[in-house]
Amino acid sequence: MGAGTGAGTGAGGGGGLDAAFFVAWLEEAAGEIARQRDRLTELDAAIGDADHGTNLDRGFSEVLRTLRETPPASPAQALMAAGATLIRRVGGASGPLYGSAFRQMGKTLDGGEAPRPSVTPAELAEAFSAGVVAVERLGKAAAGDKTMIDALAPASRALSHAVRDGLEVREALTRAARAAADGARATVPMTARRGRASYLGERSVGHEDPGAASSALIVTALATAASRTAAG
Ligand code: ADP
Ligand code: MG
Numbered sequence: 001m002g003a004g005t006g007a008g009t010g011a012g013g014g015g016g017l018d019a020a021f022f023v024a025w026l027e028e029a030a031g032e033i034a035r036q037r038d039r040l041t042e043l044d045a046a047i048g049d050a051d052h053g054t055n056l057d058r059g060f061s062e063v064l065r066t067l068r069e070t071p072p073a074s075p076a077q078a079l080m081a082a083g084a085t086l087i088r089r090v091g092g093a094s095g096p097l098y099g100s101a102f103r104q105m106g107k108t109l110d111g112g113e114a115p116r117p118s119v120t121p122a123e124l125a126e127a128f129s130a131g132v133v134a135v136e137r138l139g140k141a142a143a144g145d146k147t148m149i150d151a152l153a154p155a156s157r158a159l160s161h162a163v164r165d166g167l168e169v170r171e172a173l174t175r176a177a178r179a180a181a182d183g184a185r186a187t188v189p190m191t192a193r194r195g196r197a198s199y200l201g202e203r204s205v206g207h208e209d210p211g212a213a214s215s216a217l218i219v220t221a222l223a224t225a226a227s228r229t230a231a232g
Pocket of ligand 1: 048212
């Protein structure tokens, strides 16, 4: 639960997701990445270069600092600041990929001249989907290539379906988190076709993809943020 912003209704009444909700998401993601830093690095040691946990922990710690120094006034501002920071601070492939995802989400939710103080769950689902497309374009990866896409794409689909079915935002995000975790586990038997792990070819089989594992943490953090910031 952390110190957090303690402000705003976040994911509360009327389904409006405000800047406090997005800050809560990034805080939860940073906390979970810090707690699981060693596990992420161990996964990367098996099929990469053993830096994924430290890369992301450094990047997300810097995201927290940025958000504290300049509290965002809108969801778009929070996401764009996070994206820019990740691109700048994370060495390795995952920095530009996650950075582009957050920036694209921010752009999708931007209100142009007047920053929009809150967005609907349907808009969140749409922005999430645009973020996943940004990762696919930049990384040229598709489902089944054993990358973060294998967690992010099913999460995006689950979120869109749940929102379309009219589920409450917390339930919709819980489903997205479950889909991401299932997607990450499903990378174990895959052969890597993108990124460093692809150099191993068949020898990448039998290991969970580190980026898919961190994506599952980041999507789970969304669900946690929804419970944390919901009014009442
Ligand atoms: P690096 O591989 O440069 O050391 P990281 O270890 O931080 O970077 O991140 C590795 C993760 O990044 C992989 O597990 C994978 O999920 C993801 N990744 C790498 N290349 C791509 C790509 N082209 N498309 C999508 N995801 C990728
Ligand atoms: Mg690595």
